[in-house]
Amino acid sequence: MARVVVDVMPKPEILDPQGQAVAGALPRLGFTGVTSVRQGKHFELEVDDSVDDETLAKIAEGFLANPVIEEWTVRRLP
Amino acid sequence: MKIGVITFPGTLDDVDAVRAARYADAEAVNLWHADEDLRGVDAVIVPGGFSYGDYLRCGAIARFAPVMSSVVDAAKGGMPVLGICNGFQILCEAGLLPGALVRNKKLHFVCRDQWLRVENNTTAWTTRYEAGAEILVPLKSGEGGYVADQSTLDELEGEGRVVFRYVGENPNGSRDDIAGICSANGRVVGLMPHPEHAIDALTGPSDDGLGMFLSLVDSLVNA
Numbered sequence: 001m002a003r004v005v006v007d008v009m010p011k012p013e014i015l016d017p018q019g020q021a022v023a024g025a026l027p028r029l030g031f032t033g034v035t036s037v038r039q040g041k042h043f044e045l046e047v048d049d050s051v052d053d054e055t056l057a058k059i060a061e062g063f064l065a066n067p068v069i070e071e072w073t074v075r076r077l078p
Numbered sequence: 079m080k081i082g083v084i085t086f087p088g089t090l091d092d093v094d095a096v097r098a099a100r101y102a103d104a105e106a107v108n109l110w111h112a113d114e115d116l117r118g119v120d121a122v123i124v125p126g127g128f129s130y131g132d133y134l135r136c137g138a139i140a141r142f143a144p145v146m147s148s149v150v151d152a153a154k155g156g157m158p159v160l161g162i163c164n165g166f167q168i169l170c171e172a173g174l175l176p177g178a179l180v181r182n183k184k185l186h187f188v189c190r191d192q193w194l195r196v197e198n199n200t201t202a203w204t205t206r207y208e209a210g211a212e213i214l215v216p217l218k219s220g221e222g223g224y225v226a227d228q229s230t231l232d233e234l235e236g237e238g239r240v241v242f243r244y245v246g247e248n249p250n251g252s253r254d255d256i257a258g259i260c261s262a263n264g265r266v267v268g269l270m271p272h273p274e275h276a277i278d279a280l281t282g283p284s285d286d287g288l289g290m291f292l293s294l295v296d297s298l299v300n301a
Contacts, residue, residue: 010180015183015251027102068177
C-alpha cells in the first residue's frame with residue numbers, strides 16, 4: 001500500500017473567485033500583507049502496489065482534474 | 079419522433095424538459111443514467127440539476143455514466159443533443175463541447191429571468207429564431223461562468239459557434255458574455271439558462287424557450 005497525494009489548482013489564467021473571496025476577507029480579519037490567494041483541491045489516495053504511475057496520471061488528468069481549467073501534481077508519499 | 083431526456087441521481091429539470099418536448103409535439107422518452115440503451119431516440123436532452131450532487135466538479139461524475147458513452151457515440155454520429163445548465167456542464171466534461179463552467183464571478187448563486195441574444199440560428203436547436211433575436215428565459219446556476227483558452231474562444235467566434243450571449247449585465251463572469259455554444263456541426267448545443275422553463279407564459283416569464291424544441295422537431299422532420 002502507498003499513499004498518493006494529488007493536488008489540483010486552477011490554472012493561473014483562470015479566475016479563482018473563491019481564492020479572491022478568501023484574499024478579500026483576510027484584511028477584514030486583521031491579517032495584512034497577503035496579496036493573493038488561490039484555492040484548489042487536495043486528494044489523498046490509498047493505493048496498492050499494483051497501481052503504477054501511469055494509472056495515477058490517468059486518474060488525475062481524466063477525473064480528479066479538468067485539464068481545461070486546472071493543473072495537477074501527483075506524488076507518492078514515502 | 080422521440081426525444082430522450084436523461085435522469086441522473088440529482089437531476090431536477092428532467093420533468094420540465096419532458097414537458098417541453100411534448101409541447102413541441104415530440105414523444106418524450108425517459109432515459110436512466112445507468113442504461114446504455116438510448117431506446118431508439120432521435121435526439122437527447124441532458125437536463126439541469128445537480129447530477130451526483132455535483133461532487134468533485136459539476137458534471138464530472140455524470141460524464142462516466144453508462145448512458146453518456148452512448149450519447150457521446152450517437153452525437154459523434156450526428157444525433158442532436160441539448161445540454162441545459164448541469165447538462166451543459168456534463169457535455170463540456172464529456173468533451174462534446176469545448177471549455178468548462180466555473181464558479182460565478184461573484185460567488186453568488188444567480189436566479190433570475192435573463193435576456194439572451196440568439197447569435198446563431200442555424201443549429202439543430204435554434205432555427206425557429208431570427209438571428210439576433212432577444213429571448214427571455216430563467217437562469218439559475220452557481221457555476222455558470224464559461225471559460226476556455228483564447229484559441230478555443232477565437233475558434234468559437236470565428237466559426238459562429240457562440241449560439242447565445244447574455245444581454246445586459248453579465249450574470250456570472252462568462253468569457254465574452256457567452257451563454258451557449260455548439261459543436262462544429264451545429265448538432266450539439268449547450269447553454270446555462272433554461273429554455274425548458276419558458277415554454278408557456280402561464281408558468282414561465284415567456285414562451286421564448288419553446289422555439290428551441292420546435293427547432294429540433296423541424297430539423298428532425300427535414301432530415
